[in-house]
Amino acid sequence: MSVIIVLILFSILIAGGFLIAFLWAVKSGQMDDKYTPSVRILFDDEPNKSESKIELKDINKNVSK
Amino acid sequence: MVYQVLNDNNLCNYYTYENHPGSTQKNTISKNKYEFLDDSEISNQLLDFSDTKLSTVTFFIPDMHCASCIWLLENLSRLNPAVQNSRVNFLSKKLSITFLTQEITLRKIAELLATIGYEPLISLEDLEKKSESTSHRKLYYKIGIAGFSFGNIMLLSFPEYLAIDASSEVLKQTFAYVILLLSLPVFFYCSWDYFESAYKGIKQKFINIDVPLAIGILALFGRSVYEVLMGYGPGYMDSFAGLIFFLLLGKIFQQKTFDVLNFERNYKSYFPISVTLSKGKEERIIPLSKLKVGDRLFIKNGELIPADSILFNGNGNIDYSFVTGESVLVNKTPGEKLFAGGKQVGSKIEIEVLKDVSQSYLTQLWNNFSFDKKNDAGITSFANSISKYFTVVILFIAVSAFVYWLSIDVDIATTVFIAVLIVACPCALALSTPFTLGNSLRIFSKNKFYAKNINIIEKLAKLDTIVFDKTGTITVQSEAGIEFIGVDLTFSEQQMVSTLTSNSTHPLSRQISNHLNIKSDLILEDFIEIPSQGIKATFNGNTIKIGSKDFVNSVSVKTKSHSEFGKANASIVYLSINDEVKGYYKISNVYREGISEMISSLTDKYEMYLLSGDNDSEKENLQKIFNDKSKLLFSQSPYDKLEFIKKLKSSGKKVLMVGDGLNDAGALSESNVGISIAEDITSFTPASDAILEASEFYRFNKFIDFSKKSLRIIYLSFGISVFYHIIGLGAAVQGMLSPLFAAVLMPLSSITVVVFTTLSTGFLAKRIKLL
Known part of the structure; x- marks a missing residue:
């Protein structure tokens, strides 16, 4: 029967872990603004122009060689 | 200009997110506007955190309105590399910025924001420590x-x-x-x-x-x-x-x-954070908190007078609408006393401070009134x-x-x-x-009626007296109906009128010039403005006079029309060209749409009053909207309004006050429920219990109706809970209440x-x- 006590303790421990995760999330401000993140996620990572310029330069170099 | 800044920095994606980004672009900001941010005392109070390397600041940005705004503001680091990180809280319209302390100043950041169209709003309140949302x-x-x-x-x-x-x-x-x-x-x-x-x-x-x-x-x-x-x-x-x-x-x-809304605003939200001090020939910007009695200040066009003072130099045209609600300019000559809260219109004036900011007339109003805690017995x-x-x-x-x-x-x-x-x-x-009530609150807010908390809705249902303010609440100042009555004007004549009126700062002149809205490059000569009389100028030899009847020297327009306008509740401005009277502009106050239906549907159930800071020229028109039982009171000062509400309350009435300006602030806070009407909810609203967007004012009776229905729902659900209680109690008194039950x-x-x-x-x- 003692196995069930161990089981119970474990389940509460795990649930407690989630509780702490929740409290930590509140503390770090995740519940303060519930709207902006929903917009933010829609922004694309745009192609980085400066990188492509470097590539172009490299190509030019190769050509000149 | 904004496009250029963005294009230089490769941020053109801004234009792909929404169709109309940047629609609230403001015009140029004055060069010294954010000079006060260089003051270390002010900037330290504004900063959330600061050390030698990094600093964090949070700005309130009222112009933030779309997804593109979020995107642009969060990419601020690409406009200026000294900005490390910027985060938007869209609902509360706040932007927090982390930046390198050594590389950029607070003022530069504020100016950067202003150039891309997001002027941060920094008010005196920000300086006093912010309350956390703990x-x-x-x-x-x-x-x-x-x-x-x-x-x-x-x-x-x-x-x-x-x-x-x-x-x-x-x-x-x-x-x-x-x-x-x-x-x-x-x-x-x-x-x-x-x-x-x-x-x-x-x-x-x-x-x-x-x-x-x-x-x-x-x-x-x-x-x-x-x-x-x-x-x-x-x-x-x-x-x-x-x-x-x-x-x-x-x-x-x-x-x-409603994070964006502030129901507790006091004068501090409206007063400038800094003033221009005049020292000899120098101009220096100092924070308002450092202002001392005896200081001399420059007040420019559109600036607020921060403390009671004496006009020292210049021609004062003071707009006290902030305090009294009446939009009539008061002319002041050097040596006359000016009250805090007045707005200078026209040229720059120099004033000498007589009283501390907190001791001035307007601010005293706030301190005296029962602003702290209202009793709602x-x-x-x-x-x-x-x-x-x-x-x-x-x-x-x-x-x-x-x-x-x-x-x-x-x-x-x-x-x-x-x-x-x-x-x-x-x-x-x-x-x-x-x-x-939480549900009702949400339903109301979808309809642009924002209540401070749920108790307000319950109170709204139990009122028996409604008091309206007139100017700005029932009537609209901005789109006053303008009509020209007289000889038809040619285009060039209209052009002259438009040019002439655009040179004057009088509210009526501005309304006429807005109405005509003609751009011209006419050069006016001999421009003369005689306060409370009219304006006069010459264009290519044609003399134009606009103003009161006596001023334009009208003989042909008889007094008949004058008595007419008394009934027509309008302001009349006469026009003459080369001493020949062409006619007059009739500028009438416009009632908000649907207002008369809304009010007449309320008159049966409520005792209604109207308080106005203006004179009684419109009494007859208003009496038609309100029924005979309702009382209309005119020429009420802010203090009169407050006392009136107090008297109603002491006679056992439950009073709802609907107003808009700071002049109603006392009455709004004294009443059981104070609702302020706002054209734009993020701007100017005095302390109140609820804020209603002006466009929805015509549905006001529905809101009251719904609050009553909400209350009925509460009664019904009380019945349901009593039913359960009877079952539970039946079991309990017999000693049969098991934990499972x-x-x-x-x-x-x-x-x-x-x-x-x-x-x-x-x-x-x-x-x-x-x-």
Whole structure:
């Protein structure tokens, strides 16, 4: 029967872990603004122009060689 | 210009997110506008955090309005590499920026924001420390903990629910103790507010809804602890944790906050943060807090006079509409006294400060009035008013059941006594109010009517007197109807009129020039403006005069038309070209659309008053809208308005005040419910209980109607909860309240009430077309 006590303790421990995760999330401000993140996620990572310029330069170099 | 800045920095994606980004682009900002941010004292007060490397600042940006705004503001680091990171909170329109302390100053950041069209609004309030949103977070902590305990206790109570007889006594005991352990934080942390509120209520000899609630919680918890310690089982801990969890949910439901709106604004929000000090020939910008009596200041066009002072130099044209609500310019000559809150229109003036900012006339108004805490003895909420009787009845039932059982068995008598208290816990009643009114609050806010909290809605339903302000509330100043009556003007004549009026700062001139809206490059000569008379100038040899009848020297326009305009509630401006009177502009006040229907539908049910700061030129028109019973009062100063509301209240009336400007602020705060009308909700609103967007004002009667319906829903759900109470009490007085029965009955009654209130508010809102 003692196995069930161990089981119970474990389940509460795990649930407690989630509780702490929740409290930590509140503390770090995740519940303060519930709207902006929903917009933010829609922004694309745009192609980085400066990188492509470097590539172009490299190509030019190769050509000149 | 904005496009250029963006293009240079490769941020053109801005234009792909929304069709109309940057629609609120403001024109050029003056060069020195943010000079005060260089003052280390001010900047230190504004910074959230600062060390030698990094600093953080939070700005309020009212112009933020779309997804593109978020995107651009969060990419601020690409406009200026010294900005490390920027984060937007869209709902509260705040932008927090982390930047390199050495690389960029606060002023540069503010100017950068202003160049891309997002002028940060920095007010005096920001300097006094900001209140953190910790109370909001606290509720989330409590809900998290209560939910955790509730779930686990339920799980551990399953053997009890299913009547599984644990073969081992040790196991049963362990379960009970684990449950007890889980419930401790619920009792000592999550439910603490209820005890505190109940204690406060009793201390003030007032039984609020939290008193019976606290008794019920105490009985539930006490009884359960006793059962655990005695080894009988876990008792009613599941009901207890569940009850607290539901109550907290109700709390979060009613707590819809409008971050952008500020209901507590005082003069500090409107006053400038800095002033231009004149020292000899130098101009220096200093923070307002450093302003001393005797200082000389420059007040430029459109700037507010921060403190009572004497006009030292220049021609003062002061617009006191901020204080009095009347939009008539007052002319002042050097040596005359100026009051704080006036706005200079026209050329720069120099003033000498007579009184401290906090001692000035306008600010005194705020300090004197009952702004701190208003007493609302007039209206108590339904839940609180019923709880007195509720508590007495419950205690009576409990005691009589106790006495009855005492003759049979002392143990049973105690059990029954506790059981009655447990089952009588008015959780359903306590839930009905937050859920119903919380829902109404949401429905209202969808219709651009923003109430400070749910109590306002309940109060709104119980009013019997409505007081309206006139200017800005019932009438619109901006789109005053303008008509030209007389000889038709040629285009070149109109052009001249437009050019002439655009050179004057008088409100009527500006209205005419806005109305004509003709751009021209005519050069005017000999421009003369005679205050309260008119303006005059010459174009290519043609002399134009615009102004009062005497000024334009009209002989042909007889007094007949003059008496006409007295009835027509309009301002008349005459026009003459080369001393020949062409006619006159009739500038009439325009009532907001649908206002007369809205008001006349209210006149039957309410006592109505109108208070106006203006003269009574419009009395007849207004009397038509209001019925004969309503009283219209004119030429009311802010102080008169306040006193009027006070008098109504002392005669037992429950008063609703609807106003707009700072001149109504006293009356708004004195009334039972003060609603301020705003053209744009993020701008100028005086302290009030609710803010209504002007475009929805014509539906005002519907809002009142719906608040009454909401109250009826609360009554009905009270009936439902009483029904459950009778069942529960029936079981309790017979000594048959088992933990399982309580665990089913109590959540069931709560859930019924929640579902009923949510559905019925939605249904009713649809029926009166608010959803």
